[in-house]
Amino acid sequence: MDRQQLEQGAREILLTNLRKGVADWNGKEFSFVVPSLRGYPFQWFWDSCFHAIALTHLDLEQAKAELTTLMSAALPNGFIPHIIFWEMDKQPDFLSRNIVGMTSPNYSSTMQPPIIAYAVERVYRATGDEAFKETALPILVRFYRWLRENRDPDNDGLIAVIQPEEAGTDCSPKYDEALGLEELSNQGFIAALNKVYSAYDPMRGDDRRILAADIFHFEDVLVNSIYAFGLRALIRLLGDAPEAQEFSREADKTLQALVSKCWDEEAGAFFDLSGVAENPVKVVTISSLMPLILDDLPRPIVERLVDRWVTSTEDFWLPYPLPSVPASNPKFMPGPPRGFIWRGPSWINTNWFLSHALRRHGYEELADTIVAKSHECIEKSGFREYYNPYTAEGLGASDFGWSTLILDM
Numbered sequence: 001m002d003r004q005q006l007e008q009g010a011r012e013i014l015l016t017n018l019r020k021g022v023a024d025w026n027g028k029e030f031s032f033v034v035p036s037l038r039g040y041p042f043q044w045f046w047d048s049c050f051h052a053i054a055l056t057h058l059d060l061e062q063a064k065a066e067l068t069t070l071m072s073a074a075l076p077n078g079f080i081p082h083i084i085f086w087e088m089d090k091q092p093d094f095l096s097r098n099i100v101g102m103t104s105p106n107y108s109s110t111m112q113p114p115i116i117a118y119a120v121e122r123v124y125r126a127t128g129d130e131a132f133k134e135t136a137l138p139i140l141v142r143f144y145r146w147l148r149e150n151r152d153p154d155n156d157g158l159i160a161v162i163q164p165e166e167a168g169t170d171c172s173p174k175y176d177e178a179l180g181l182e183e184l185s186n187q188g189f190i191a192a193l194n195k196v197y198s199a200y201d202p203m204r205g206d207d208r209r210i211l212a213a214d215i216f217h218f219e220d221v222l223v224n225s226i227y228a229f230g231l232r233a234l235i236r237l238l239g240d241a242p243e244a245q246e247f248s249r250e251a252d253k254t255l256q257a258l259v260s261k262c263w264d265e266e267a268g269a270f271f272d273l274s275g276v277a278e279n280p281v282k283v284v285t286i287s288s289l290m291p292l293i294l295d296d297l298p299r300p301i302v303e304r305l306v307d308r309w310v311t312s313t314e315d316f317w318l319p320y321p322l323p324s325v326p327a328s329n330p331k332f333m334p335g336p337p338r339g340f341i342w343r344g345p346s347w348i349n350t351n352w353f354l355s356h357a358l359r360r361h362g363y364e365e366l367a368d369t370i371v372a373k374s375h376e377c378i379e380k381s382g383f384r385e386y387y388n389p390y391t392a393e394g395l396g397a398s399d400f401g402w403s404t405l406i407l408d409m
Contacts, residue, residue: 010404031065036397045112049119050402056126057407078142081107103205113226117234157253158219172342173331174283186339219273222287228254268308292357323389345386348403
């Protein structure tokens with residue numbers, strides 16, 4: 001599949017999944033790409049960021065519209081929801097099959113990995129649209145302040161998620177113990193998540209109270225790597241503005257905390273922290289590699305991650321890398337997970353993150369291989385949600401929006 005064919009396929013998916021209209025609940029215009037028409041018929045936070053980045057290669061106006069729509073859902077306190085239900089007529093069917101924490105019928109009360117500043121930066125660099133940037137900046141400043149003030153109660157630079165789907169890696173085995181998972185299946189995950197949500201009901205909307213309750217308090221390495229990554233993009237967008245120093249200090253603090261609290265020298269990997277007590281969760285997953293996206297990660301750690309984990313054919317360097325869980329993990333599930341996701345298959349979005357990261361750290365050949373293998377997945381199986389890391393069989397949703405990130409690899 002050559003570049004022209006790849007762009008044609010991506011364009012068809014992004015245009016087919018495009019939704020435009022006016023929301024009947026707030027009168028705002030919307031224009032965004034749903035992740036998948038069948039399984040995900042609304043606007044998702046980090047999906048929209050990925051869609052906008054892919055759209056910089058196809059349609060700059062729609063790239064701006066994607067993020068403008070997402071930012072228009074920001075609440076006065078700065079929070080931007082994980083899911084926005086622009087078309088309410090589709091909501092009842094979706095909620096009958098999914099659990100969503102809500103304080104309003106129009107959007108979720110949960111967040112997702114905060115990559116939005118980087119997405120805005122990419123669209124701004126591609127368009128040169130100063131008005132777009134100036135409109136976005138106050139929204140971004142409020143959002144990243146909200147994260148710091150509401151999700152980092154001990155002020156150590158690490159923000160916490162209050163349920164696994166906020167991290168985007170929903171059913172990853174690293175959450176099994178914290179969730180009290182009793183059955184290794186999607187049904188078991190939903191049952192455990194229901195218990196968490198039921199416990200949150202009296203506190204819903206008060207994130208600091210929820211975190212203090214210590215029901216599911218998880219300082220996730222993937223989320224915090226993306227948090228620092230987003231902060232660096234925000235700093236670049238701010239330029240000489242006084243807020244730049246504020247966020248520079250925060251980004252430095254997050255990197256330092258990742259290294260001092262999450263890095264395990266013996267394992268040669270980063271581990272998430274569970275609970276107010278910050279107990280290390282010694283389960284290696286794709287999250288363990290994600291600090292590689294930070295350009296200022298100490299070189300000895302970069303080399304250890306690459307040598308021990310990325311290039312290990314017993315772990316992540318499978319025929320179609322990089323799997324979401326290393327093959328050496330007893331809970332590794334490379335095939336059809338029936339909704340029990342992020343336990344083995346390879347995903348284009350993490351390949352996008354890590355191929356760019358490896359290239360920036362000087363590992364050109366490894367990056368090229370990940371890109372080539374990602375191309376093969378799409379050529380063999382189309383734009384799917386995720387792929388079997390041994391066969392490239394496409395799994396999950398079809399015509400999946402963020403797999404168009406291949407255009408940016």
